[in-house]
Every structure is written in structure tokens, then in C-alpha cells.
Amino acid sequence: MxxxxxxxxxVFATSDKGGTGRSVTSCNIAYRLWMSGLDVAYVDFDFGSPTAGALFEISGAERGVTEGSGLHSYLSGAINEPVRLNVVRETDRTELRRDAPRGRSLVLLPGEIGGGEFGYDDVSVVRAATLLGQLMTEFDVVIVDLxxxxxxALDIALGATASAVLxxxxxxxxVFHRWTRQHVLAASGLVHGPHGILATAAARGHNKAAFQASMRCVRTAVAESDSTRAVDSAQDTWVKVQAEALQKLANKEEIxxxxxxxxTPIEPMLQWREQIILDNDVGARLANPSTVDAYTKLARHLTDPAIWDSSR
Ligand SMILES: Nc1ncnc2c1ncn2[C@@H]1O[C@H](COP(=O)(O)OP(=O)(O)OP(=O)(O)O)[C@@H](O)[C@H]1O
Ligand SMILES: [Mg+2]
Structure with missing residues (x-):
């Protein structure tokens, strides 16, 4: 129910580059949505590196589940149901279990250990559409990490969402990206460039304008550039100039x-260890409150109709 x-x-989580913070941020958004009283499914479509189990700290599934039980086998047509892991039941993080909202579920659908990237084909597109359609009858938010x-994975997601089921x-x-020149250019290329998301979406039958209205960027691990602080060093001045240049570049690149x-701000805890940041971590002064605030805000924005009014 x-x-x-x-x-x-x-929700589809994409990025042009690897290591942008796509998975860690998505997991933390999933966690915040669940804590706010929603049923949430997290689907690991990072087929070449299915490590979402590690983020939820589910031992035995850190690199995916055994062959023949997870998303790889389901999408290739070998099995009819991919395994679901109930995070509260399976996680090693006792604090996560202790604070769990009553009656709400947070579920991970993992990929398989050793399962590689696979190609776009009709079977995987139909299966992805069927699975995601089914999950949407059971969960309030379904997050797919591509x-x-x-x-x-991206192409399959674009094909599946163009189909009648979805x-x-x-x-x-x-679109997740770090807040640097190279990442801004890469993210813009992924969105607007040749063979990018918009071009591929149009080729798969999506309406380009409506599709574009359903896209947003998330900047991760953004370094502080405190514009309210008095500029008192060459470094401060330089940072201010770079911050403005980046804003200009992002606007010019249409992101x-x-x-x-x-x-999200740079979070020291995440520089050492990929994990969900609990309120408990902030209470123990291990994580910064601004990090939890950022995830909470992202979760709220994701479900706020005012932000997404012209998209479906
Ligand atoms: N706000 C943050 N502050 C500091 N480090 C962060 C932050 N967000 C993520 N990281 C760290 O950045 C690294 C990359 O993050 P993550 O694995 O989520 O990226 P990804 O885009 O999913 O990468 P991949 O393409 O390899 O799957 C991780 O070590 C993660 O802990
Ligand atoms: Mg990842």
C-alpha cells in the first residue's frame, strides 16, 4: 500500500562523468523522502558497477546480489522478479533501523555481482517499463540510478519512459555534476549535445519541450564561496571571480x-566514506547540518509540483 x-x-539519476556524487546524493534523497513518510524504491541501473548495497550498508549485497537473482537477469529475460531488499531489515546500520518511520518502506532493487553493462534491446526496454510501472503502483517515489x-542504461530508460506503460x-x-568548469561543460554536453539526453529522448519518441521541462541539475560537493564575507585576500578575490565565471558558463551552457x-556542500564524512547521513551523525557532530539540510531540500523540491509545473 x-x-x-x-x-x-x-526519478532518473544521470551524470556525464563518473564519481560525481550521483549515487550518494540519490541514496540520501531516497532516505529523506522515506523519512518524510513516503514509500521509496531505489533501483540500481548502474549495470557496470552495481554497488548501491554498499551505500545502504547491506552486507552481502555491497557489490550486487548473486547472478540469477537481480536486475541483470530480470532485464535480460532470464527471471520474472528481481530480488528486493528491504533496507530496514537488511542494513547493518542500527541507527537507520531505530529511526525508521513506522509502516513505510525503503526498498533496494540491486544489480548482480559481475553483471556487466548490456546493450539496448527490445526485451530490456519492455522489461524495464514493466518493472518501473509495477513499482509505481507500490511506491510513492521510484529512484533509478543510471x-x-x-x-x-540511459538509453533503456529513455526507451522505457517513451512506451505506453510509462x-x-x-x-x-x-543530472548530477560537480561545480567546476569541466563538469559544467560535460553535464551540458550530456543534456544538450549530440547523442545527449534531449537528442536521444526525441529519437525515442519523447516530446522535446515536455522532456526538457522534466530535467533539473544537482550540483554536488560545492565548495564554499561566501559572498557575504569581506574580501580580504587574493585567494578570496580569485574564488569570487571563479564563482561568477562558473555561473556565467552554466547559464551560457543552458544548465x-x-x-x-x-x-550539496562538501561533506567531510562523505570524503571518507560513502553512506547515508543520518540526523544522528549531525547530532554526534560527525556530519554538518548543512549537508542534511541540502538533502532534505532536494527531497522536498523533487516532490514540489510548483517546481515542475509544466512537466508530467
Ligand atoms: N557532498 C559531498 N561532499 C564530499 N564528498 C562527496 C559528496 N557527495 C559525494 N561525495 C563523494 O564523492 C565520491 C563519488 O560519489 P558517488 O559514488 O556517489 O558518485 P557517482 O557519480 O555515483 O559515481 P559512479 O559513476 O562511479 O557511480 C564518493 O566518494 C562520495 O562519498
Ligand atoms: Mg554511483
């Missing part, structure tokens, strides 16, 4: 303020 009678939301770049559902596409869903 879903937590609310709101239209369920299907492989980096112009991957088969074409009328609420979909959001997030600027109008496309921004939110950003």
Missing part, C-alpha cells in the same frame, strides 16, 4: 539557474 494518494514519481555517460507518468530527470534543483 502506498503512503499517499499523490501521483507516484519516477550508469554515467551516454550509457545503455509515457503518462510523472517523471523527473536529474544555469533555471535548471537548478539544488546543490
Amino acid at each position: 502506498r503512503a499517499t494518494d499523490l501521483d507516484p514519481i519516477l 550508469s554515467a555517460g551516454r550509457s545503455a 509515457s503518462n507518468r510523472k517523471r523527473r530527470w536529474l 544555469g539557474a533555471a535548471m537548478l534543483l539544488g546543490q
Whole structure:
């Protein structure tokens, strides 16, 4: 039974480069949505590196589940149901279990150990559409973590969402990138470039304008550039100039303020260890409150209709 009678939301997490913070940020958003009282499924479509189990700290599934039980076998047509891991039941993090909202579920659908990237084909597209359609009847939010770049996972997701099963559902596409020149250029290429998301979406039958309205960027691990602080050193001046130049570049590359869903600050805890940041971590002064605030805000923005009014 879903937590609310709101239209369920299907979220795709993409990035051009690897190591952008796509998975860690998505997991933390999933966690915050669940803590806010929603049923959430996290689907690991990073076929070449299915390590979402590690983020949820589920021992035995850190590198995926055994061959013949996970998403790889399901999408290739070998099995009819991919395994689901109930995070509260399976996680090694006792604090996560202790704070769990009553009656709400947070579920991981993992890939398989050793399962590689696979190509776009009709079977995987139909199976992906069927699975995601089914999950949307059970969960309020379904988050799909896609492989980096112009991957088969991305193409399958674009094909599946163009199909009748999913074409009328609420979909959001997030593009994660670091806040540097190279990452801004790469992210813009992924969105607007040849063979990028918009071009591939149009080729798969999506309406380009509606599709674009369903896309937002998330800037991750953004370094502080405190504009309110008095400029008192050459370094401060330099940082200020770079911050402005980046804003200009992002606007010129059409991934600027109008496309921004939110950003996360650099979090020392995540520089050492990929994990969900619990309120408990902030209470123990291990993590910064601004990090939890950023994830909470991203989760809220993701479900705020005012931010997504012209998309489905
Ligand atoms: N806000 C943050 N502050 C500091 N480090 C971060 C932050 N967000 C993520 N990281 C770290 O950045 C690294 C890359 O993050 P993550 O694995 O989520 O990226 P990814 O885009 O999913 O990479 P891949 O393409 O390899 O799957 C991780 O070590 C993670 O802990
Ligand atoms: Mg990842």
C-alpha cells in the first residue's frame, strides 16, 4: 500500500562523468523522502558497477546480489522478479533501523555481482517499463540510478519512459555534476549535445519541450564561496571571480539557474566514506547540518509540483 494518494514519481539519476556524487546524493534523497513518510524504491541501473548495497550498508549485497537473482537477469529475460531488499531489515546500520518511520518502506532493487553493462534491446526496454510501472503502483517515489555517460542504461530508460506503460507518468530527470568548469561543460554536453539526453529522448519518441521541462541539475560537493564575507585576500578575490565565471558558463551552457534543483556542500564524512547521513551523525557532530539540510531540500523540491509545473 502506498503512503499517499499523490501521483507516484519516477526519478532518473544521470551524470556525464563518473564519481560525481550521483549515487550518494540519490541514496540520501531516497532516505529523506522515506523519512518524510513516503514509500521509496531505489533501483540500481548502474549495470557496470552495481554497488548501491554498499551505500545502504547491506552486507552481502555491497557489490550486487548473486547472478540469477537481480536486475541483470530480470532485464535480460532470464527471471520474472528481481530480488528486493528491504533496507530496514537488511542494513547493518542500527541507527537507520531505530529511526525508521513506522509502516513505510525503503526498498533496494540491486544489480548482480559481475553483471556487466548490456546493450539496448527490445526485451530490456519492455522489461524495464514493466518493472518501473509495477513499482509505481507500490511506491510513492521510484529512484533509478543510471550508469554515467551516454550509457545503455540511459538509453533503456529513455526507451522505457517513451512506451505506453510509462509515457503518462510523472517523471523527473536529474543530472548530477560537480561545480567546476569541466563538469559544467560535460553535464551540458550530456543534456544538450549530440547523442545527449534531449537528442536521444526525441529519437525515442519523447516530446522535446515536455522532456526538457522534466530535467533539473544537482550540483554536488560545492565548495564554499561566501559572498557575504569581506574580501580580504587574493585567494578570496580569485574564488569570487571563479564563482561568477562558473555561473556565467552554466547559464551560457543552458544548465544555469533555471535548471537548478539544488546543490550539496562538501561533506567531510562523505570524503571518507560513502553512506547515508543520518540526523544522528549531525547530532554526534560527525556530519554538518548543512549537508542534511541540502538533502532534505532536494527531497522536498523533487516532490514540489510548483517546481515542475509544466512537466508530467
Ligand atoms: N557532498 C559531498 N561532499 C564530499 N564528498 C562527496 C559528496 N557527495 C559525494 N561525495 C563523494 O564523492 C565520491 C563519488 O560519489 P558517488 O559514488 O556517489 O558518485 P557517482 O557519480 O555515483 O559515481 P559512479 O559513476 O562511479 O557511480 C564518493 O566518494 C562520495 O562519498
Ligand atoms: Mg554511483
